[in-house]
Amino acid sequence: MKVAVIDDEEVACRHIKRVLEGEGFEVEYFLDGHSFLQRLTHSFFPIVFIDLHLPDMNGMEILNQVKRSFEEVEAIIITGHASVEGAVDAIKAGAYHYIAKPFKRHDVKLLAEKARKKIELLEENRALRQALGKEGSIEGFVGSSPAIQEAFAMIEKVALVDCNVLLQADTGTGKQMAAKAIHNMSPRHNNSFVAFNCGGFTEELIASELFGHEKGSFTGATATKIGLLESAAGGTVFLDEIGEMPLTMQVKLLHVLQERQIFRVGGTKPINLDVRFIAATNKDLKKEVEAGTFREDLFYRLNVVTIRLPKLTERKDDIPLLITHFIEKFRLKFNKQTSKITHQALEILNHYNYPGNVRELENIIQRAVALADGESIQVRDLPADLRKLAMTTFEGEDLLSLETLEKQHIAKILDITGNNKKLSSEILGIPLTTLWRRMKKYGLGKP
Numbered sequence: 001m002k003v004a005v006i007d008d009e010e011v012a013c014r015h016i017k018r019v020l021e022g023e024g025f026e027v028e029y030f031l032d033g034h035s036f037l038q039r040l041t042h043s044f045f046p047i048v049f050i051d052l053h054l055p056d057m058n059g060m061e062i063l064n065q066v067k068r069s070f071e072e073v074e075a076i077i078i079t080g081h082a083s084v085e086g087a088v089d090a091i092k093a094g095a096y097h098y099i100a101k102p103f104k105r106h107d108v109k110l111l112a113e114k115a116r117k118k119i120e121l122l123e124e125n126r127a128l129r130q131a132l133g134k135e136g137s138i139e140g141f142v143g144s145s146p147a148i149q150e151a152f153a154m155i156e157k158v159a160l161v162d163c164n165v166l167l168q169a170d171t172g173t174g175k176q177m178a179a180k181a182i183h184n185m186s187p188r189h190n191n192s193f194v195a196f197n198c199g200g201f202t203e204e205l206i207a208s209e210l211f212g213h214e215k216g217s218f219t220g221a222t223a224t225k226i227g228l229l230e231s232a233a234g235g236t237v238f239l240d241e242i243g244e245m246p247l248t249m250q251v252k253l254l255h256v257l258q259e260r261q262i263f264r265v266g267g268t269k270p271i272n273l274d275v276r277f278i279a280a281t282n283k284d285l286k287k288e289v290e291a292g293t294f295r296e297d298l299f300y301r302l303n304v305v306t307i308r309l310p311k312l313t314e315r316k317d318d319i320p321l322l323i324t325h326f327i328e329k330f331r332l333k334f335n336k337q338t339s340k341i342t343h344q345a346l347e348i349l350n351h352y353n354y355p356g357n358v359r360e361l362e363n364i365i366q367r368a369v370a371l372a373d374g375e376s377i378q379v380r381d382l383p384a385d386l387r388k389l390a391m392t393t394f395e396g397e398d399l400l401s402l403e404t405l406e407k408q409h410i411a412k413i414l415d416i417t418g419n420n421k422k423l424s425s426e427i428l429g430i431p432l433t434t435l436w437r438r439m440k441k442y443g444l445g446k447p
């Protein structure tokens with residue numbers, strides 16, 4: 001990775017060059033601003049060290065110019081001994097960090113490494129987004145509506161920050177997918193993603209699953225067992241249905257979050273824990289806190305950032321996109337020819353209200369692709385209750401009698417032509433006398 005150093009003190013430049021070249025960076029240095037800016041016109045430096053006080057220009061100007069040509073540049077400001085205020089301004093203007101003279105070898109190395117990591121991660125993310133972004137999605141996440149795009153943006157942002165996250169959203173909206181996406185785009189992506197469902201277990205079982213146990217700690221514990229938290233070392237733990245966790249267990253979890261340590265059941269040796277927690281719930285946890293069924297302190301520990309995922313009815317525009325996505329998915333899975341959907345079937349699906357959100361839509365399409373005979377999914381391939389619903393949905397719209405349709409259409413044409421009967425009969429393709437008769441029949445104006 002290329003690094004530029006802009007400082008009028010050559011000794012300082014050489015020092016940085018020596019340290020960073022030892023770390024595999026490619027370093028060029030410049031003793032004034034102009035020679036650097038000239039080089040910048042045909043070269044690209046993801047990391048720059050800039051001295052604020054240069055003979056020919058202010059370091060801030062250089063910083064602004066570099067940012068303008070490449071927004072994601074990692075700029076490290078070099079300051080003299082006493083000019084920390086200038087550095088603060090620089091950081092506000094988008095510098096990454098500052099380093100004061102005389103530099104320590106270790107600090108130079110550390111800052112450059114950090115900057116490199118950040119840039120690599122950004123690039124990885126961009127590549128990922130480009131690969132998957134054709135349908136406006138991350139990680140197989142489909143959706144282009146503003147509501148889901150907002151959620152995507154949060155997911156991307158929070159992925160880079162190593163904080164706990166709470167996903168609060170209805171059933172089937174993609175909470176687990178979101179958690180996985182955060183993990184995959186985070187610096188922890190090379191380590192495990194472990195999901196645990198907090199509902200439906202006794203406290204003892206949860207403890208043993210999460211913390212593991214020592215051999216002989218209870219009857220039946222014939223061997224030492226490594227718990228989920230321990231096995232996720234360096235990775236991400238997804239606590240699904242956190243709202244279902246028994247209160248006694250919540251205390252234990254709080255302790256883990258605070259101390260970053262666990263004890264295996266029956267164990268006495270603390271084990272250090274390096275994991276990120278993402279919790280999910282379809283309950284309103286704040287209300288649970290008020291009702292006393294969820295610990296407030298645990299709520300605040302988990303809820304550093306909340307991400308809400310929209311209900312499918314809040315992003316109806318995405319329904320056709322999701323349908324296409326799922327048809328393709330199940331066409332490949334079932335090895336079928338079905339790659340389309342008829343207009344009528346699509347209409348029905350557009351009008352339904354999906355209490356089970358994306359998961360429900362996915363199930364409907366899976367079933368339809370399995371049942372479909374030809375190229376297209378037909379109304380008959382949809383579940384019976386949806387077809388029935390369609391009858392009421394379309395009442396007064398698509399399910400009109402020919403007579404009503406004829407009446408409406410004639411009225412519309414008369415309206416458009418400003419009640420010009422001759423013109424209307426020509427447009428309608430019927431003799432003028434027929435038009436008169438119909439007008440009389442339907443009570444449309446004066447023939």
Ligand SMILES: Nc1ncnc2c1ncn2[C@@H]1O[C@H](COP(=O)(O)OP(=O)(O)OP(=O)(O)O)[C@@H](O)[C@H]1O
Binds near residue numbers: 141358
């Ligand atoms: N935006 C999306 N694009 C594509 N598929 C999606 C999207 N959102 C959800 N899905 C699919 O819908 C299904 C449900 O998603 P997921 O399991 O992540 O939801 P959930 O919120 O965890 O649901 P539950 O509350 O029922 O546990 C999955 O099969 C997932 O692949």
Ligand SMILES: [Mg+2]
Binds near residue numbers: 175176240
């Ligand atoms: Mg889930």
